[in-house]
Amino acid sequence: MTGSESGSSQEGGSEGGFIELDGVEKVFEVRKKTGFMKRERRRVRAVDTISFRVERGEMVGYIGPNGAGKSTTIKMLTGILTPSAGRLRVAGIDPSRERTRLAHRIGVVFGQRTTLWWDLPLLDSYRLMHRMYRIPDARYRENLDRLVELLDLGDLLDVPVRQLSLGQRMRGDIVAALLHDPEVLYLDEPTIGLDVISKSKVREFLRELNTERGTTVLLTTHDLQDIEQLCKRVMVIDHGRLMYDGPLAGLHEVGESERTLVVDLERELPPIDAPAPARVVRVEGPRQWLAFPAGESAAPLVARIAAEYPLVDLSVREPDIEAVIATMYGEQAERAIS
Numbered sequence: 001m002t003g004s005e006s007g008s009s010q011e012g013g014s015e016g017g018f019i020e021l022d023g024v025e026k027v028f029e030v031r032k033k034t035g036f037m038k039r040e041r042r043r044v045r046a047v048d049t050i051s052f053r054v055e056r057g058e059m060v061g062y063i064g065p066n067g068a069g070k071s072t073t074i075k076m077l078t079g080i081l082t083p084s085a086g087r088l089r090v091a092g093i094d095p096s097r098e099r100t101r102l103a104h105r106i107g108v109v110f111g112q113r114t115t116l117w118w119d120l121p122l123l124d125s126y127r128l129m130h131r132m133y134r135i136p137d138a139r140y141r142e143n144l145d146r147l148v149e150l151l152d153l154g155d156l157l158d159v160p161v162r163q164l165s166l167g168q169r170m171r172g173d174i175v176a177a178l179l180h181d182p183e184v185l186y187l188d189e190p191t192i193g194l195d196v197i198s199k200s201k202v203r204e205f206l207r208e209l210n211t212e213r214g215t216t217v218l219l220t221t222h223d224l225q226d227i228e229q230l231c232k233r234v235m236v237i238d239h240g241r242l243m244y245d246g247p248l249a250g251l252h253e254v255g256e257s258e259r260t261l262v263v264d265l266e267r268e269l270p271p272i273d274a275p276a277p278a279r280v281v282r283v284e285g286p287r288q289w290l291a292f293p294a295g296e297s298a299a300p301l302v303a304r305i306a307a308e309y310p311l312v313d314l315s316v317r318e319p320d321i322e323a324v325i326a327t328m329y330g331e332q333a334e335r336a337i338s
């Protein structure tokens with residue numbers, strides 16, 4: 001991490017992260033019409049002093065509510081947008097200064113927008129990329145064959161992109177992003193709008209890409225199953241700020257989540273008298289649900305109920321990650337309003 005301005009000679013960024021952000025900000029100036037001939041200038045801090053590192057070969061989830069700053073971050077990582085402040089490096093390259101040089105080393109998929117040529121058959125788009133990225137012929141052919149097979153696109157190569165279904169187009173976009181063997185792949189909502197089968201195909205492919213080829217992956221998504229199935233590490237961004245960076249399981253602790261003890265009694269009884277903070281949250285006939293802090297052992301609670309009540313069966317339910325994250329987002333929103 002030399003601070004030298006000419007320091008883009010650092011090819012791998014080996015002593016720092018492969019992707020490095022230090023205090024990165026992006027501020028947009030927006031002009032809003034507020035009346036006849038009246039315009040108001042407003043500054044939107046889309047990304048607010050974010051710092052993180054991603055090592056080579058990692059697969060990291062990047063999540064947050066709408067407007068949090070995820071796409072803006074990805075656009076800065078590709079060089080499409082220039083940060084307003086801070087320092088950003090990908091493979092030792094400053095993306096906005098050397099966008100073309102970086103383009104040979106990264107791949108990007110924007111789920112909401114295709115990078116393919118709308119009116120051309122899929123294969124023609126790939127041929128154009130072959131030339132644009134100056135991919136050696138043998139390498140291009142080998143990658144094309146492998147990717148088309150893995151993503152099951154063999155029958156669709158002659159079909160114009162606008163005739164493809166969303167799931168087919170998304171797979172087509174992923175192939176396009178990988179033809180030049182990028183070391184890092186940014187995915188901005190790659191499973192948006194896909195059905196269950198297509199989602200699992202895409203996920204399986206990404207897992208393989210990461211484990212077998214060692215491709216570094218930064219994945220933005222609103223589908224938490226993408227994260228649960230693919231990423232050991234997750235970063236949560238809200239209002240442009242990084243709220244959490246760590247293992248997915250750790251979100252439970254941050255979110256002050258609760259586990260649920262489901263108790264089946266011999267018969268219908270009044271709500272169980274549980275020691276606080278455990279409490280009954282629902283009763284349905286002989287079945288009762290008790291919430292208790294996720295960080296605490298269920299054993300004392302179970303022992304007490306077993307001693308005092310006619311117990312038939314019980315089970316513990318882990319907190320739902322969706323609920324944890326919803327609480328996290330909600331708390332942030334409340335803080336922002338007050």
Ligand SMILES: Nc1ncnc2c1ncn2[C@@H]1O[C@H](COP(=O)(O)OP(=O)(O)OP(=O)(O)O)[C@@H](O)[C@H]1O
Pocket residue numbers: 028029030044045046064065066067068069070071072073
């Ligand atoms: N080009 C732009 N000009 C002005 N404001 C912008 C621009 N791009 C993004 N913004 C604003 O910056 C903020 C962050 O937007 P961004 O697209 O990064 O969010 P996101 O996390 O990707 O959201 P989503 O989940 O909806 O895709 C939003 O308030 C958005 O309106």
Ligand SMILES: [Mg+2]
Pocket residue numbers: 070071072188
């Ligand atoms: Mg977005």
